[in-house]
Amino acid sequence: MARTQGSHAGITGPRIRDAALRLFAEHGFAAVSMRQIASAVGLQAGALYNYTPDKQALLFSLMKEHMDDLLGDLARLPSSASPSARLEAFVRFHIAFHLERPELVFIAYMELRNLTPENFAVIEGLRRDYENALQRILSDGVASGCFEVADTKLATLAVIAMLTGVTTWYRPDGRLSVPEVQDLYWDMVRKSVSA
Amino acid sequence: MARTQGSHAGITGPRIRDAALRLFAEHGFAAVSMRQIASAVGLQAGALYNYTPDKQALLFSLMKEHMDDLLGDLARLPSSASPSARLEAFVRFHIAFHLERPELVFIAYMELRNLTPENFAVIEGLRRDYENALQRILSDGVASGCFEVADTKLATLAVIAMLTGVTTWYRPDGRLSVPEVQDLYWDMVRKSVSA
DNA sequence: TCAATATCTGAACGGGCGTTCAGATCAACC
DNA sequence: GGTTGATCTGAACGCCCGTTCAGATATTGA
Numbered sequence: 320m321a322r323t324q325g326s327h328a329g330i331t332g333p334r335i336r337d338a339a340l341r342l343f344a345e346h347g348f349a350a351v352s353m354r355q356i357a358s359a360v361g362l363q364a365g366a367l368y369n370y371t372p373d374k375q376a377l378l379f380s381l382m383k384e385h386m387d388d389l390l391g392d393l394a395r396l397p398s399s400a401s402p403s404a405r406l407e408a409f410v411r412f413h414i415a416f417h418l419e420r421p422e423l424v425f426i427a428y429m430e431l432r433n434l435t436p437e438n439f440a441v442i443e444g445l446r447r448d449y450e451n452a453l454q455r456i457l458s459d460g461v462a463s464g465c466f467e468v469a470d471t472k473l474a475t476l477a478v479i480a481m482l483t484g485v486t487t488w489y490r491p492d493g494r495l496s497v498p499e500v501q502d503l504y505w506d507m508v509r510k511s512v513s514a
Numbered sequence: 515m516a517r518t519q520g521s522h523a524g525i526t527g528p529r530i531r532d533a534a535l536r537l538f539a540e541h542g543f544a545a546v547s548m549r550q551i552a553s554a555v556g557l558q559a560g561a562l563y564n565y566t567p568d569k570q571a572l573l574f575s576l577m578k579e580h581m582d583d584l585l586g587d588l589a590r591l592p593s594s595a596s597p598s599a600r601l602e603a604f605v606r607f608h609i610a611f612h613l614e615r616p617e618l619v620f621i622a623y624m625e626l627r628n629l630t631p632e633n634f635a636v637i638e639g640l641r642r643d644y645e646n647a648l649q650r651i652l653s654d655g656v657a658s659g660c661f662e663v664a665d666t667k668l669a670t671l672a673v674i675a676m677l678t679g680v681t682t683w684y685r686p687d688g689r690l691s692v693p694e695v696q697d698l699y700w701d702m703v704r705k706s707v708s709a
Numbered sequence: 710t711c712a713a714t715a716t717c718t719g720a721a722c723g724g725g726c727g728t729t730c731a732g733a734t735c736a737a738c739c
Numbered sequence: 740g741g742t743t744g745a746t747c748t749g750a751a752c753g754c755c756c757g758t759t760c761a762g763a764t765a766t767t768g769a
Contacts, residue, residue, distance in 0.1 A: 331746085331747095345627070346544075346627065347542065347544055347627065347628070349541075349542055349544040349545040350544040350628070352725070352726060352727080353726080353727060353728080354725080354726080354727090362747070362748090363747070363748050363749070364727080364728085365728080365729075365730080365747075365748070365749080365750095366746070366747050366748075368727095368728070368729080369745085369746065369747080373727075373728075374727065374728095429624055432540070432541065432542060433542070433545070469698055469701060470690075470698050473690070473695070473698050473699075474698075474702065476679060476682070476683050477676045477679060477680075477699065477702055478676075479679070480675055480676050480678070480679025480682070481672045481673075481675050481676035481679070483675070484671060484672060484674070484675025484676070485672075487671070487675070488671050495665075495668070500668070503664055503665050503668050503669075504668075504672065506664060507669065507672055507706040507707075508706070510705050510706050510707075510708060511702040511703070511705045511706035512702075512705075513705060526716085526717095547755075547756060547757080548756080548757060548758080549755080549756080549757090557717070557718090558717070558718050558719070559756095559757080559758085560717075560718070560719080560720095560758080560759075560760080561716070561717050561718075563757095563758070563759080564715085564716065564717080568757075568758075569757065569758095
């Protein structure tokens with residue numbers, strides 16, 4: 320027998336993932352070469368193919384894991400509270416989650432068109448699951464009379480777009496802390512769907 | 515003497531611009547080659563260089579003209595009305611303008627990182643001018659008591675992000691007309707900044 | 710009609726691309 | 740300590756890249 324697992328596989332794999340994440344976020348998927356990724360990890364390009372079947376799979380796995388994390392964490396939010404409390408929890412969660420991983424968020428939004436049609440369909444389905452979770456909250460709130468929203472689908476997309484925009488300007492060393500940002504966005508969202 | 519102007523220049527130039535616009539929007543700047551653009555216009559790649567010094571200038575001119583159009587049209591909105599009326603006009607204008615040119619909007623948001631630092635600074639400056647116009651409206655409204663906004667800078671970015679998101683889902687043959695979309699977004703924005 | 714010149718072609722330049730693979734290297738188990 | 744197999748190198752494959760430019764082509768003013 321020999322090694323049951325590659326001795327470096329457990330280290331090199333994540334390092335490749337991190338390098339690809341950083342480079343894709345900075346320059347874009349199409350503008351980053353496998354040789355650049357390999358160089359960032361201290362490898363030759365060929366060695367990458369011990370860890371990914373091809374460049375496309377590298378992008379897809381980053382986006383897929385990101386969406387799985389997003390939906391997994393979302394599912395842990397309390398679902399029995401009032402629509403207003405659930406909406407507040409959603410807003411605060413969305414902001415915190417996205418600010419914790421700006422590079423993944425950037426990739427997940429910008430590189431959709433670089434996915435193969437099959438991979439795109441998978442990510443798009445997960446994205447829709449996420450949107451549906453918010454739409455459910457808004458619908459419940461409208462049904463119970465605590466929200467007044469003319470079109471829950473449009474409101475869902477509007478709220479998500481507004482919240483996700485935080486990643487384009489927030490800086491950890493900036494004027495506002497994360498809780499302050501959460502408070503400010505929650506105040507706007509709360510009013511925008513209020514009766 | 516000979517031709518005072520190239521007989522095709524007035525036709526080929528815009529055709530190159532349009533092809534580049536379409537291809538950049540569909541595949542991304544980095545993923546589109548000069549040969550693809552030339553082929554879409556029925557030329558060899560070398561001929562493009564009669565119309566643009568290089569690929570970067572092609573991207574920059576698209577984005578620069580887009581921002582100039584945006585700011586030019588914005589300046590035509592009435593500026594003497596009440597903050598509330600000015601905000602409504604801004605919201606309706608932003609939606610209509612962006613839905614009329616989804617490809618340019620897409621490029622202007624997605625390809626910023628493919629600009630040279632100098633070109634990026636120019637576009638970023640114009641973008642800030644646009645944001646400042648909205649922030650002025652919000653500040654005036656806060657000063658006159660008709661708006662209640664805790665942080666006008668954050669609210670500015672939040673509103674723009676929310677409105678621009680319309681381009682990611684709106685389809686001309688979809689469920690909602692442009693005026694309906696404008697009404698729905700204006701309703702949400704109005705409430706989100708209300709006192 | 711013909712000279713002038715705007716426009717375009719076609720080939721070339723040096724270089725980088727994603728991917729493959731034979732063989733070198735090296736760590737873990739017997 | 741030798742064997743095994745995971746890991747990696749280095750070279751190669753065919754192809755495409757942005758850009759340049761000499762020369763062909765096309766159109767207009769004279």
